[in-house]
Amino acid sequence: MSSTTKTSIFITGATGYISGSVLERLLAHPKAADFEITSLVRSPEKAKVIREKFGVNTIVGAHAEHDKLTQLAESADVVISVTDSDDISAIKAIMQGMKSRFDKTGIKPTLIHTSGTGFLTDDARGMYASDKVYHDSRPEEIESLPDTAFHRNVDLAIIDADNQGYLRALIVSPPLIFGMASGPLFEDGLSNRHSIQLPLLIKTSLARGQAGMVGEGKSIWNHVHVNDVADFYLVLLDRVLENPDKVPHGREGFYILEVGEHSWYDLGKGVAEAFSDLGLSKSDEPTTFTAEEINKYIGNAMIAHLALGSNARGRGEQARALGWQPKYTTADLFASIKPEVQALA
Template identity: 50%
Template sequence: MSPKTNILLIGATGHIGGSVLLRFLERSDAASLSITTITRSSEKAGKLRTLGVNVVVGSYSDFPLLEKLASEADVIIDIGDSDDLPAARATLRGTEKRFKATGVAPILIHTSGTGVLSDNAAGMYAYETIYDDANPEQIETLAPTQFHRNIDLELINADKQGYVKTYLVIPSMIYGIASGRLVELGIQNRQSFQIPLLICMSLDRGQGGMVGEGKNLWPNVHIDDVADLYVVLYDAIISNPATGHGREGIYFAENGEISLYDVGVAISKVLVELGRGKSAEPTPFTEEEVDKYFAGIPYFGSNSRCVATRSRSIGWQPTRTTADLFASIKPETEDLLKQSIDDWIQQARQRLVTALDLNVVAALVEPVSAP
């Protein structure tokens, strides 16, 4: 009997992570995989074990634990915190130990985000540059101070040293409510970040909004299509070890592009339909609202444009389009109305603040003229 492939999946209870885990559990070769994950919740740990997952109750900030688990894995799929540099370094130390023990470079699939492409447009223009994941020279022009970029560079450098093969999955604006067994069992977070936050802010102010004029553009992708990319990438790596990694291992997830003004219009119309909005026309967030919702950081006024050439070249075929994003806003809003909007805003605001490096914050706060 062939030994099982040891997979460490970091972030299995999250919006993306749970969707990816479900796909691995439902694979026809699932019996050949030994999947391990970490959770702080003993209750969720028990539920995960009923699905055949090996669970360690602990924290991602327990770096010795993270290093140990990484040193025991053939494949690491990191869908945890895209901005936790100490955790990323602990994981890399584990992969280096694995390489020294086996002589085989383990696989590390890490989750970043197209926030790495963001600028300081403050909603006043759309920039013309479209980043292509099949063009490493273009991506290397990004400043090391860009959102997520410090960890991306750390992983690419580790790949260059040869003790690990790194692959960066870089999702764009994710939308859609997750579904499936993990959601039904209360294990997985059902919702993404950007669209729900914009809805919550709009509910709070009674009208859809945008930063500046909302002319900035972002790509988008449905949660199911994002999760599929991880599986397609995993299969490509296993079947062909020459699959691009390191500086050649950037994999964007996008299937359409939208202005933040159009997002604001869609949210405004839904709020009016549900009796929670003043007008079907969005209005700019005031300075006070930017402070309240974004801690003074006009992140939602930035541009982030890309094309997933490399992702599609390995067989990824996203099926949901921007029309599906529009269709998702009403059910997302109805779901959020059952929750505490104030709590959601505060948690999301804190997440944004802690994620953004101070250099990135400084660059986003002062808008510049269109290039």
């Protein structure tokens, strides 16, 4: 790209947990003046504030409006997809716009898509710890996963588009993300401060009056702080802008973000201790969620088993090779539990 030409960036949401965190960093980037940032925002009120206060070109609309997605993607050098990782129709609309851009310009745009380590999950239901660990630097390990695995239908469609040569596909795969997001977008109530899995565990435990877990809590997941996740998107963007040919993409373009591992029992124990400290429960031990409780408070047994009871173990070697230096640790995960409980209680 010419140094005199601005880089057009389309980010699919500005009001989400990850998307808001990434947008915060785009706006604070040393070269932010060289970016033209556009975002699709559902709320007209929030779109107006983000446009007027933060200088982002906001388009009011939903991701079900595929014509808008296609048009916005066609106008972008870089698309950062950070909304529903399983919305195959939306991602196809985005890729249609990117193909049109390539056909018209001959220049390959970049798609940075947010997936997740849900594709590594098994059906352990908290009853055992798996010793299977996947490495993002070994594409054959990722390719050994079944096509039916969580997120895989979207990921495979994106890799196929990369193989066809009309876009450069980079797939970011965070595991459990912890920490409450911060920054002006969050302080103004424009973006969501909370993640999914840990809040789900906390809310379900609050509803039953005692910290819980799926099965015996033996299964293992990775974790990463939201700030480290958002920082990586900027590392990835910078590398693409410097020299896109040196950034692994397509089948080699998976980036697992992780700083450590936890068992679901240990996480449940952390919630139980926070409950006890805050006077929310007399017990500092988690107990097993019953099927009735999962039905009542989560509503979907499969989601509960995958999100709170499976194994999903990976190693993020490629992000570090590009220069990602996460600042948070497993100790920070457990330190984050009590503030999260206080916020949700």
